[in-house]
Amino acid sequence: MDIKEGFVGTVGNTPLIRLKSFSEETGCNILGKAEFLNPGGSVKDRAALYIIKNAEEKGLLKPGGTVVEGTAGNTGIGLAHICNAKGYKCLIIIPETQSQEKIDLLRTLGAEVRTVPAVPYKDPNNYVKVSGRLAEELDNAIWANQFDNLANRQAHYETTGPEIWQQTNGKVDGWVSATGTGGTYAGGALFFKEKNPNIKCIVADPMGSGLYSYVKTGEIKPEGSSITEGIGNSRITANMQDVPIDDAIQIDDHEALRIVYQLLSQDGLFMGGSVGINVGAAVALAKEMGPGHNIVTILCDGGARYQSRLYNQEWLASKGLSLG
Numbered sequence: 001m002d003i004k005e006g007f008v009g010t011v012g013n014t015p016l017i018r019l020k021s022f023s024e025e026t027g028c029n030i031l032g033k034a035e036f037l038n039p040g041g042s043v044k045d046r047a048a049l050y051i052i053k054n055a056e057e058k059g060l061l062k063p064g065g066t067v068v069e070g071t072a073g074n075t076g077i078g079l080a081h082i083c084n085a086k087g088y089k090c091l092i093i094i095p096e097t098q099s100q101e102k103i104d105l106l107r108t109l110g111a112e113v114r115t116v117p118a119v120p121y122k123d124p125n126n127y128v129k130v131s132g133r134l135a136e137e138l139d140n141a142i143w144a145n146q147f148d149n150l151a152n153r154q155a156h157y158e159t160t161g162p163e164i165w166q167q168t169n170g171k172v173d174g175w176v177s178a179t180g181t182g183g184t185y186a187g188g189a190l191f192f193k194e195k196n197p198n199i200k201c202i203v204a205d206p207m208g209s210g211l212y213s214y215v216k217t218g219e220i221k222p223e224g225s226s227i228t229e230g231i232g233n234s235r236i237t238a239n240m241q242d243v244p245i246d247d248a249i250q251i252d253d254h255e256a257l258r259i260v261y262q263l264l265s266q267d268g269l270f271m272g273g274s275v276g277i278n279v280g281a282a283v284a285l286a287k288e289m290g291p292g293h294n295i296v297t298i299l300c301d302g303g304a305r306y307q308s309r310l311y312n313q314e315w316l317a318s319k320g321l322s323l324g
């Protein structure tokens, strides 16, 4: 018998998909790890599970306890599912700029959701800071703290990386990932460099994020903005510290949208916006490296979470974008 144990037993072991149209276009294998097939619908199920397991093992999270987190949505969705499956309460602080679909889903899952204005990290009312304070004030509560909790990147070092290694028989030439917390990129980069230091590890960055300039010049200088959600950062989180980075590739929203619409119409894949950044950067790396390479990236979540935005022409037009 091959039977998974509940929600928790179903996280990970996602397929690796060859993206046909982009592979043909570049002469490389552009490979997408299908994280949208996790039971909570995103790559963040892995981090959520490791963070909760780690807190249980350390005796920090006790029966009936509350998990508090500041999240752009997907980590909260993963945490809310796991809290239901394990009997914990879940309190989520989310910037009001995130898609309504994610906020509605969090409430449906039974999380207590508080929306806060989107203000920079240095502001005490930033969603991450608010979640940390609330976790301290509440009894029997933990702060998941995904940005600086290394259980996050450990999830990818111990699961995502090894799964990709097995799925490709170790034939990886490039690893490309956008970063929100950096857990996915960092766990993968640490794993792949240990296996083979020649594997190119590339940060994919949207406009408005400071990581591209940080990699190129050593200075964090965000420029522009992006409609993509859950990615980009203007600080080096604990998860991104002491992590190898060979280069960064910046992808703008026009290109990211072109990519997600091509994935939809030519590859049959209905994807979220960060996938456009990831695949756009993977294609750019493939063109730089030349044909015959295996470039792996992440298909972070599905398009249904952004139906009212990325797949709504009126909304796109309101942002000065009209691809589709």
Ligand code: PMP
Residues within 6 Å of the ligand: 042, 043, 044, 072, 073, 074, 075, 178, 179, 180, 181, 182, 183, 184, 185, 229, 230, 231, 272, 274, 275, 300, 301
């Ligand atoms: N894509 C989406 C849609 C996300 O929600 C996130 C996480 N916020 C990421 C990518 C980036 O993942 P990580 O936090 O591991 O850097």
